[in-house]
Amino acid sequence: MTVKTKEEKYNAYVKQVTPTTNMWLNICKAFLVGGIICTLGQFITNWLKNSGLNQEDTAAWTSLALILLSVILTGLNLYPKIAKFGGAGSLVPITGFANSVVAAAIEFKKEGWVFGVGAKIFTIAGPVILYGIISSWLLGLIYWITQLF
Amino acid sequence: MIVGKQSIQFEQAVHIISAASVAGKKEAEGPLGNLFDKTYEDPYINGQTWEEGEANLQKDAAAIVMEKAKMTPEQIRYIFSGDLLNQLIATSFGLMDYNIPIFGLYGACSTMGEALSLGAMTVAGGYAEHVIAMASSHFGSAEKTFRFPLEYGNQRPFSATWTVTGSGAVILGKEKGIARITGITTGKIVDYGVKDSMNMGACMAPAAADAIYQNLMDFDISPEAYDRIITGDLGYVGQTILIELLKDKGFDISKQHMDCGIEIFDSERQDTHAGGSGCGCSAVTFCSYILKQIEKKAWKKVLFLPTGALLSTISFNEGKSVPGVAHCVIVECE
Numbered sequence: 445m446t447v448k449t450k451e452e453k454y455n456a457y458v459k460q461v462t463p464t465t466n467m468w469l470n471i472c473k474a475f476l477v478g479g480i481i482c483t484l485g486q487f488i489t490n491w492l493k494n495s496g497l498n499q500e501d502t503a504a505w506t507s508l509a510l511i512l513l514s515v516i517l518t519g520l521n522l523y524p525k526i527a528k529f530g531g532a533g534s535l536v537p538i539t540g541f542a543n544s545v546v547a548a549a550i551e552f553k554k555e556g557w558v559f560g561v562g563a564k565i566f567t568i569a570g571p572v573i574l575y576g577i578i579s580s581w582l583l584g585l586i587y588w589i590t591q592l593f
Numbered sequence: 594m595i596v597g598k599q600s601i602q603f604e605q606a607v608h609i610i611s612a613a614s615v616a617g618k619k620e621a622e623g624p625l626g627n628l629f630d631k632t633y634e635d636p637y638i639n640g641q642t643w644e645e646g647e648a649n650l651q652k653d654a655a656a657i658v659m660e661k662a663k664m665t666p667e668q669i670r671y672i673f674s675g676d677l678l679n680q681l682i683a684t685s686f687g688l689m690d691y692n693i694p695i696f697g698l699y700g701a702c703s704t705m706g707e708a709l710s711l712g713a714m715t716v717a718g719g720y721a722e723h724v725i726a727m728a729s730s731h732f733g734s735a736e737k738t739f740r741f742p743l744e745y746g747n748q749r750p751f752s753a754t755w756t757v758t759g760s761g762a763v764i765l766g767k768e769k770g771i772a773r774i775t776g777i778t779t780g781k782i783v784d785y786g787v788k789d790s791m792n793m794g795a796c797m798a799p800a801a802a803d804a805i806y807q808n809l810m811d812f813d814i815s816p817e818a819y820d821r822i823i824t825g826d827l828g829y830v831g832q833t834i835l836i837e838l839l840k841d842k843g844f845d846i847s848k849q850h851m852d853c854g855i856e857i858f859d860s861e862r863q864d865t866h867a868g869g870s871g872c873g874c875s876a877v878t879f880c881s882y883i884l885k886q887i888e889k890k891a892w893k894k895v896l897f898l899p900t901g902a903l904l905s906t907i908s909f910n911e912g913k914s915v916p917g918v919a920h921c922v923i924v925e926c927e
Contacts, residue, residue, distance in 0.1 A: 528746065
């Protein structure tokens with residue numbers, strides 16, 4: 445038996461004895477939590493619009509309000525509890541992004557403002573920013589090319 | 594005396610003169626909570642940072658273990674200690690004020706086994722009258738070193754373990770004490786190619802199986818020779834695998850096997866998934882529950898083998914597998 449097949453065999457065995465999460469239950473929880481966050485966002489949007497704000501300002505203030513809420517919940521150590529239950533439902537909305545930035549800021553503050561917070565604040569969010577910008581640039585490029593013809 | 598391929602039998606047993614265990618709040622709330630010498634409510638263990646807190650755990654454990662043996666730092670020839678942090682900062686900053694010559698060890702979560710082995714060899718060889726063997730880990734500092742900032746919201750898989758906040762220390766010497774170390778089997782690095790750092794039980798089980806097998810072969814005994822065979826932090830997944838792997842080699846240890854990671858937390862009530870982990874897991878369980886059982890002769894002979902997963906965030910990100918290591922220490926009652 446070669447080393448490769450021994451490793452493969454063991455990994456297959458490990459997979460078999462390792463308990464897995466219930467995917468459908470997790471999806472339902474994610475849908476619920478993500479849905480609540482989005483409904484909250486919609487509620488804020490409607491309220492701001494009814495107060496007379498234009499579309500652009502409403503969008504900006506809604507994002508800001510959700511980010512603020514996430515920051516406060518992270519600081520109070522409540523957001524990790526929501527995320528433990530909701531998974532991707534709390535990770536994907538803007539609140540999840542805010543949580544990843546604030547969590548790093550809190551953790552690395554002890555290492556100073558420059559090499560701690562400054563250098564490490566985007567350790568988790570950094571890839572999202574980088575690849576977010578690259579993919580929007582690529583999509584923009586594709587859009588631009590299609591407009592040429 | 595050299596025995597077999599990887600073992601030593603001490604002609605004169607090395608005695609464990611005293612033991613100390615210091616732990617955090619979650620551990621205090623666990624099934625072994627009332628067995629620890631000192632516990633902290635404060636997650637920072639009276640420090641400003643996680644790292645300072647972990648250093649304080651070591652400082653306390655060393656102080657208590659010397660106090661229990663009625664010894665001063667001058668009477669300790671060497672300390673063998675380690676932790677999980679980069680460059681062993683908890684060990685360095687926790688123990689420097691004692692002015693005791695020190696060997697800093699890294700064996701991942703197997704460090705207590707490594708410290709006990711080297712400490713026992715040093716005493717048995719006549720190179721020291723008394724040494725301290727100890728190790729520590731801290732949930733906050735370990736998460737920060739190996740995973741995510743604590744406030745980051747994510748889901749841990751069922752195979753994941755919970756790093757124990759705690760430090761355990763023993764003093765080894767030649768005079769009679771609470772237990773004795775009669776032999777050791779030093780483990781090899783064993784790699785079965787598992788790459789999932791959230792399933793460390795599976796990464797370490799082959800190393801534990803290898804070390805136990807070698808111990809049984811070297812000393813030419815069967816698992817029944819031990820009242821307990823105690824691994825460090827395999828957790829529920831690792832335990833299943835270990836028993837299965839040894840069955841394949843012809844040994845059934847299902848009756849004797851116990852895992853510190855499973856003992857230290859109540860996984861249902863404390864939401865710790867596969868169990869506890871970290872150098873502190875085996876160290877505090879050994880220095881509280883296990884040694885107490887041996888001292889009152891409820892167990893006459895145990896095989897204690899802390900298990901370590903050998904990875905760093907760099908090796909993991911570079912796509913390397915997670916090999917394991919385990920060091921066996923034979924502990925008998927006085």
